[in-house]
Amino acid sequence: MSLTLKLHFNLHHHNHANKNTIITNTNYINRNTCFSNKIQPKTIYNTNPLIITPRKVDSRVMQGECCNKIIKSSLIEPDGGSLVDLVVGERERDLKRVEGEELPKVKLSKIDVEWVHVIGEGWASPLRGFMREDEYLQCLHFNSLRLKNGSVVNMSLPIVLAIDDETKGRIGSCSNVGLIGPDGDLVAILRSIEIYKHNKEERIARTWGTTAPGLPYVEEVITPAGNWLIGGDLEVIQPIKYNDGLDNYRLSPKQLRQEFDRRKADAVFAFQLRNPVHNGHALLMNDTRKRLLEMGYKNPILLLHPLGGFTKADDVPLDVRMEQHSKVLEDGILDPETTIVAIFPSPMHYAGPTEVQWHAKARINAGANFYIVGRDPAGMGHPTEKRDLYDPDHGKKVLSMAPGLEKLNILPFRVAAYDTTENKMAFFDPTRSKDFLFISGTKMRAYARNGENPPDGFMCPSGWKVLVNYYERLQVEEQAQQPAVLST
Amino acid sequence: MSLTLKLHFNLHHHNHANKNTIITNTNYINRNTCFSNKIQPKTIYNTNPLIITPRKVDSRVMQGECCNKIIKSSLIEPDGGSLVDLVVGERERDLKRVEGEELPKVKLSKIDVEWVHVIGEGWASPLRGFMREDEYLQCLHFNSLRLKNGSVVNMSLPIVLAIDDETKGRIGSCSNVGLIGPDGDLVAILRSIEIYKHNKEERIARTWGTTAPGLPYVEEVITPAGNWLIGGDLEVIQPIKYNDGLDNYRLSPKQLRQEFDRRKADAVFAFQLRNPVHNGHALLMNDTRKRLLEMGYKNPILLLHPLGGFTKADDVPLDVRMEQHSKVLEDGILDPETTIVAIFPSPMHYAGPTEVQWHAKARINAGANFYIVGRDPAGMGHPTEKRDLYDPDHGKKVLSMAPGLEKLNILPFRVAAYDTTENKMAFFDPTRSKDFLFISGTKMRAYARNGENPPDGFMCPSGWKVLVNYYERLQVEEQAQQPAVLST
Numbered sequence: 001m002s003l004t005l006k007l008h009f010n011l012h013h014h015n016h017a018n019k020n021t022i023i024t025n026t027n028y029i030n031r032n033t034c035f036s037n038k039i040q041p042k043t044i045y046n047t048n049p050l051i052i053t054p055r056k057v058d059s060r061v062m063q064g065e066c067c068n069k070i071i072k073s074s075l076i077e078p079d080g081g082s083l084v085d086l087v088v089g090e091r092e093r094d095l096k097r098v099e100g101e102e103l104p105k106v107k108l109s110k111i112d113v114e115w116v117h118v119i120g121e122g123w124a125s126p127l128r129g130f131m132r133e134d135e136y137l138q139c140l141h142f143n144s145l146r147l148k149n150g151s152v153v154n155m156s157l158p159i160v161l162a163i164d165d166e167t168k169g170r171i172g173s174c175s176n177v178g179l180i181g182p183d184g185d186l187v188a189i190l191r192s193i194e195i196y197k198h199n200k201e202e203r204i205a206r207t208w209g210t211t212a213p214g215l216p217y218v219e220e221v222i223t224p225a226g227n228w229l230i231g232g233d234l235e236v237i238q239p240i241k242y243n244d245g246l247d248n249y250r251l252s253p254k255q256l257r258q259e260f261d262r263r264k265a266d267a268v269f270a271f272q273l274r275n276p277v278h279n280g281h282a283l284l285m286n287d288t289r290k291r292l293l294e295m296g297y298k299n300p301i302l303l304l305h306p307l308g309g310f311t312k313a314d315d316v317p318l319d320v321r322m323e324q325h326s327k328v329l330e331d332g333i334l335d336p337e338t339t340i341v342a343i344f345p346s347p348m349h350y351a352g353p354t355e356v357q358w359h360a361k362a363r364i365n366a367g368a369n370f371y372i373v374g375r376d377p378a379g380m381g382h383p384t385e386k387r388d389l390y391d392p393d394h395g396k397k398v399l400s401m402a403p404g405l406e407k408l409n410i411l412p413f414r415v416a417a418y419d420t421t422e423n424k425m426a427f428f429d430p431t432r433s434k435d436f437l438f439i440s441g442t443k444m445r446a447y448a449r450n451g452e453n454p455p456d457g458f459m460c461p462s463g464w465k466v467l468v469n470y471y472e473r474l475q476v477e478e479q480a481q482q483p484a485v486l487s488t
Numbered sequence: 489m490s491l492t493l494k495l496h497f498n499l500h501h502h503n504h505a506n507k508n509t510i511i512t513n514t515n516y517i518n519r520n521t522c523f524s525n526k527i528q529p530k531t532i533y534n535t536n537p538l539i540i541t542p543r544k545v546d547s548r549v550m551q552g553e554c555c556n557k558i559i560k561s562s563l564i565e566p567d568g569g570s571l572v573d574l575v576v577g578e579r580e581r582d583l584k585r586v587e588g589e590e591l592p593k594v595k596l597s598k599i600d601v602e603w604v605h606v607i608g609e610g611w612a613s614p615l616r617g618f619m620r621e622d623e624y625l626q627c628l629h630f631n632s633l634r635l636k637n638g639s640v641v642n643m644s645l646p647i648v649l650a651i652d653d654e655t656k657g658r659i660g661s662c663s664n665v666g667l668i669g670p671d672g673d674l675v676a677i678l679r680s681i682e683i684y685k686h687n688k689e690e691r692i693a694r695t696w697g698t699t700a701p702g703l704p705y706v707e708e709v710i711t712p713a714g715n716w717l718i719g720g721d722l723e724v725i726q727p728i729k730y731n732d733g734l735d736n737y738r739l740s741p742k743q744l745r746q747e748f749d750r751r752k753a754d755a756v757f758a759f760q761l762r763n764p765v766h767n768g769h770a771l772l773m774n775d776t777r778k779r780l781l782e783m784g785y786k787n788p789i790l791l792l793h794p795l796g797g798f799t800k801a802d803d804v805p806l807d808v809r810m811e812q813h814s815k816v817l818e819d820g821i822l823d824p825e826t827t828i829v830a831i832f833p834s835p836m837h838y839a840g841p842t843e844v845q846w847h848a849k850a851r852i853n854a855g856a857n858f859y860i861v862g863r864d865p866a867g868m869g870h871p872t873e874k875r876d877l878y879d880p881d882h883g884k885k886v887l888s889m890a891p892g893l894e895k896l897n898i899l900p901f902r903v904a905a906y907d908t909t910e911n912k913m914a915f916f917d918p919t920r921s922k923d924f925l926f927i928s929g930t931k932m933r934a935y936a937r938n939g940e941n942p943p944d945g946f947m948c949p950s951g952w953k954v955l956v957n958y959y960e961r962l963q964v965e966e967q968a969q970q971p972a973v974l975s976t
Contacts, residue, residue: 137882138889140697141644141841143629146889156629197879202697209628209690211699353629391685394625401626401634403891 074266075257076369076407079153080126083253083365086188087120087236096237100178100186104171106163106230107180108187111221113240114309115159116179116188117345120236121252123362126153130161132231133196140206143357144403154404156357157349158207161190162198164226171195177230186237193232198225208351209390214383216312217349240345246322250308251342253366259340260367265301267292269370269411270363272377274307274315274348275441276324276467278459279425280416282333287427288372288411289338302339303368307359309347312380316445318343320470327463352379352390353398360399364408373399374413424457449475562754563745564857564895567641568614571741571853574676575608575724584725588666588674592659594651594718595668596675599709601728602797603647604667604676605833608724609740611850614641618649620719621684628694631845632891642892644845645837646695649678650686652714659683665718674725681720686713696839697878702871704800705837728833734810738796739830741854747828748855753789755780757858757899758851760865762795762803762836763929764812764955766947768904768913770821775915776860776899777826790827791856795847797835800868804933806831808958815951838868840878841886848887852896861887862901912945937963 078084088096108116118124126147131139136158138145143156161179163171171177171193179188200222205211208218241247251259260268269288273281285302292300304325308318316324322343329336346362349355355378360371376392377399383389400410417436419426428436439447439454447454448467458464566572576584596604606612614635619627624646626633631644649667651659659665659681669675688710693699696706729735739747748756757776761769773790780788792813796806804812810831817824834850837843843866848859864880865887871877888898905924907914916924927935927942935942936955946952 134885134889137841137886141631141886142889142891144891146891150894152891199697199879201700202878205693205697205699209687209693211693212689353625390690391687397622398625398629401622401630403630403632403634403640406638 075260075268075367076364078122078125078253078365079361079404080147080151082125083257084122084125084128085120085252085254086122086128086234087239093237096189096235097186100189100237103176103178103189104174105178105180106161106167106171106190108161108182109221110182111310111347112161112179113181113187114345114347115161116234116236117240117250118309118362119159119234120188120240121254121345123253123344123346123365124155124159125253125365127155127159129190129234130231131159131229132194133229135231136160136196136229140203142403143354152404154357154361154402156354156361156402157351158203160198160229160231162222162225163195163228163230165228167226168195168228168230171230177232187240188237189235190230190232191235193230195228195230198227198229200225200227207349207354209354210382212382212384215350216380217310217347217351220310221347244319246308246319246343249322249341249343250345251340253362256303256340256342257367260301263299263301265299265367267297267300267370268303268368269300269372270303270305270360270366270368271372272305272307272344272359272363274311274321276316276321276444276459276463277304277328277334278439278444279333279457280418282328283416283425283427284372284414285334285339287414288370292370300338300370302334303363303366304334304339304341305344305363305366306341307348308343308345311348312350314445315348316467316470320466324463324466327466328460331460331462333460333463348378350378350380350389352376353394354378356395356399357402357405360402360405360408360410364405369407370409370411371399372411372413375415418455418458420455423455445471563748563756563855564852566610566613566741566853567849567892568635568639570613571745572610572613572616573608573740573742574610574616574722575727581725584677584723585674588677588725591664591666591677592655592662593666593668594649594655594659594678596649596670597709598670599798599835600649600667601669601675602833602835603649604722604724605728605738606797606850607647607722608676608728609742609833611741611832611834611853612643612647613741613853615643615647617678617722618719619647619717620682621717623719624648624684624717628691630891631842640892642845642849642890644842644849644890645839646691648686648717648719650710650713651683651716651718653716655714656683656716656718659718665720675728676725677723678718678720679723681718683716683718686715686717688713688715695837695842697842698870700870700872703838704868705798705835705839708798709835732807734796734807734831737810737829737831738833739828741850744791744828744830745855748789751787751789753787753855755785755788755858756791756856757788757860758791758793758848758854758856759860760793760795760832760847760851762799762809764804764809764932764947764951765792765816765822766913766927766932767821767945768906770816771904771913771915772860772902773822773827775902776858780858788826788858790822791851791854792822792827792829793832793851793854794829795836796831796833799836800838802933803836804955804958808954812951812954815954816948819948819950821948821951836866838866838877840864840867841882844883844887845890845893848890848893848896848898852893857895858897858899859887860899860901863903906943906946908943910945911943933959 119127119129135145139155139158143154144152145155146152175193176189176191177193178186179190181187201211204218204222208215269292271285289300289302306321306325325341328334329339329341344362356373359378363371373396376388376390377395379388379390379395381388396410396412399405415428416425417428417438419435420437421435439458444454449471451468607615607617623633627643627646631642632640633643634640663681664677664679665681666674667676667678689699692706692710696703757780759773777788777790794809794813813829816822817827817829832850844861847866851859861884864876864878865883867876867878867883869876884898884900887893903916904913905916905926907923908925909923925943927946932942937959939956
């Protein structure tokens, strides 16, 4: 239980520390700049709650030369057989920095850095860098990569780095480049590079199944990007940190695997989310654990895994979500003994059936062998038409058929709704459908924004309060900003 | 040599017979209606030149109960292990027609019938009907289908049948429907149907990598189609015939395999085309045969395989192309002893890297184990921008990486151009690039349309004459039609 207590303690601190640095700007870039500028030096979670817990010697975990290296594990094998780790060892860093200074430079956006983080820690294993053209084409056309040994791994989202004509010209015929973060620091070296055309229209059409204007990732990332893509092998100079008080939740696939092994997990079920957890979610996660126990697993562990990278402007920001998730654990809605909360560092594409494969594949690399998939995963409303962008059932169908994901057990989401006869979230019973109330994400946000309470039992009150507080602060900030905008 | 002589004899007839029924309307539908209405009863090629040649007993070809059934063959295995043949046996036809009369009806367009033809003869093996949703989604997302035994076959183009709301309403809960051709005849029965949404935008975006207006297949087929797709198992009442004088060239995969076996082919190399054959193509095909002989094959056979279904309005029509191809054989540019000319009945999508996979996969089913791929296969200009729709190299790259095509040998096209020092088509030599003249399809058509001659040695004169004649007739017809249009 020490884990839980530490978690709550830290979260209270966080809440307090954030009072005067509240995130109000709905624009993503500003919101995140705000993170790093204002909160930076004060690490709220100054210890990693998972890593510091006393490590018991586990007979299944054999230790090699390096004390952290797991040689044997009962967890699902990472894609490609071994987990990619591209972060340079401490002793080599200075040398790499000196080398990097000499190379042509490529400036990274904040979201590019998120991808460096994702690739560097092995979430995209066996990918070892930004995609070269052969990987990019396989990804676009087949949502998978064929490895040299003939085996196939899933890879549905292009993980690419765009550069403009001027940068391409500066690189010339050099075969390595230095990648520079938004603050001017050398973040990584990209080796044996390949530069190829960035056909944005084709990339968008094949990834999203639409080219309609208004797709968040397209507008934020692709439209302003250069006309070239640069692929190569990545060497990350040092672990990526955001200094937003949440870094200790950013456990790498390796750290997660170590923790699953330490807890003697014989099944790991992942729950990807980018929204607050309500009691319907919790019911589903608890029910999944029950079903896994019934199947004969002795110790199924839940990976509650909120997405931490780019999200669209009207999604609830990461820090608020993390605080809300902590309340759910604090209130005992989810059991901390069998739950690990960590941040998945990937940016969000909102590319529905294409993206859900990425979400699932990355969790294989983190050790999950069960993946819960809901209605319309990674979906959103069509940006120009009054309908969902994707058929709500396609996500789970595509996931169940996706090449390279055969080894993953897909657990379709059972529909939960508010049962008005029992005043709680329950699995929907179609024989008495009129007893059930469906509360969508939009409706939930509207409740919170208007200061209304949802029906009792929809969400734990302390978690709900986190949302209400967020929207209150947001409105105050929006009102404060309005005159300033008008006066310019 | 009897084959060649018969071919020429027939083609002369064809040429003559066509004098007064010349195809002038550049609109596809009209052009084809014209075919079936005017030429219909007069079969120009009244015997199939391949099937009637004396059949020698071949030790490798074991005959089963049915005299045409090949039990053993050294040819490449069809996708899924056995060739699909969905044409109902003669004895059952009347019974099926009676049954079909009782079923709800779905009206087919001319292009739908082309797809019935394609599926029914097994070009799309192991597909046994129009796609159900699980096949459609795998096709759209992965360009491949996973079979029950876990193996993967390529399937890049959605082969689907669209219906409108009214038809869906009429079908109700029936599980079988009758498919009715444009003339009102029962063409096929579709069994165990599944009706699902036709998201046109997503289908177009994922198939073409663009949603720009002006894609020929989209405008002709998808935009006017209904909002539902109907999948199921197909039973084709009788072999599909077009009565355009070219039916004897429409050899099924089964017939082609029989002919390859009869000729004792130990390698079959397929050349897909929708354009006239110039001497650069011929050089490539002859060179490929030479290379295959050098590799140790004893009898490589060329399948010269023009596409016979829907093509865009400014492509050269099928009958003109077939006449032109015959001249190339007649002039000895290609050797009839080692060449089979047949028609591939598929409609054309112009979907570049996505479609070239379909073109290659279908030829596996016809027995080809080598596939020649050129620059920008199945490509076209971008419909709204001044550039090629696809990167000209992507077709061959995607083809070489495509799931399910591993067993096919991809032969990249060597660039041929007109060598002005030798006055002939030759493989391009970059060390003396200024000696070479590139004659694109557009340029070739411009020459023919303007009655100009291309340089000597570009194409055999008799083949060139076929093109010049076609464009002359086209211009006469266009001029004749213009006043009629103005007077309405």
